[in-house]
Amino acid sequence: MCGRFTQSYTWDEIHALFEVAGAARNLRPRYNIAPTTEVDAVVDRGQGREVASMRWGLVPAWWKKGLKEVPATFNARAETVASKPMFRDAFRRRRCIVPASGFFEWTDAAGGKQPHFFSAADGGVLAFAGLWDRWTDPASGDELLSCTVIVSGANGWMAPYHDRMPVLLGAADVAGWLSVEAGPEVLRPAAEAALREWPVSKRVNRPGADDDPALVEPVDLEPEAGALL
Known part of the structure; x- marks a missing residue:
């Protein structure tokens, strides 16, 4: 699946990629985003x-x-986003793109799970296909905006790390996705050459505890016990 990712980019990058409106502003870089926390999402609510x-x-x-x-x-x-009750209304009416600088997946290793970082092969910003919705808390009356990232089956390159991967929208799919004109046909695995990978620090395994640029720097893997050197 996609349970941890990063958002580290400039306003100029997002403006150029997605043609967002409004005045430029600082976007906080984040390197260990976990579910239920706040993320940036690109939406079109009728005013650009x-x-x-x-x-x-x-x-x-x-x-x-x-x-x-x-x-x-x-x-x-x-495969089920258009029909599953939790998502089908948002799929019909409220699409978004979740920009990402990369995401993490894990493999088994001695001493605990080993995180791997996946980013665009060209070093650019990834465009995760997403959905969003607006909910009102029945107890407090507070309004909450929330989103989800759509995942597909893994391509052959990704399969050794996980059997799922986030759907990466190409530039040609962005307008159709946000306008709700594109259908499930765009929700396909990314091309095998779209991503690059390297192992990173196991500090990533602590969501909320660490959030710094060193989390996405490559590390050398320790050889497994009994391995020939």
């Missing part, structure tokens, strides 16, 4: 594209219980 802050973990508008009772909705499967 904008960058909005949203909870990562979609809460549908019709949800009647409390926020703590929402199931895990930080990812939506491409």
Whole structure:
């Protein structure tokens, strides 16, 4: 799936890629984003594209219980996003793009899970296909914007690390996705040459504890016990 990612880019990069409106502003870099925290999302609510802050973990508008009772909705499967009750209304009406500088997946290793960082092969910003919604807390009356990242099956290159991967929208798909004109046909695995990978510090395994640029720097893996050197 996609359970941790990074957002580290400039306003100029986002403006150029997604043609967002509004005055330039500073965007806080984040290197260890976990579900239920705030993320940047590109949306079009009828007055041009904008960058909005949203909870990562979609809460549908019709949800009647409390926020703590929402199931895990930080990812939506491409195969069922158009029909699953938690996502289908947002799929029809409220699409977004979640910009990312990269994401993490894990492999088994001695001493605990080994995180790997995946970023665009050209070093650019990734465009995760997403959905968003607006929910009102029945107890407090507070409004909450939230989103989810859509994931597809993994391509052959990604498969050794995980059987799922975020859907990466190409430049030609952005307008159709945000306008809700594009259908499920754009929710396909990325090309195998789209990403690059390297192992990173196990500090990534502590969401909320560490959030600094060193988290995405390459590290040397220790040889497994008994391995020939």
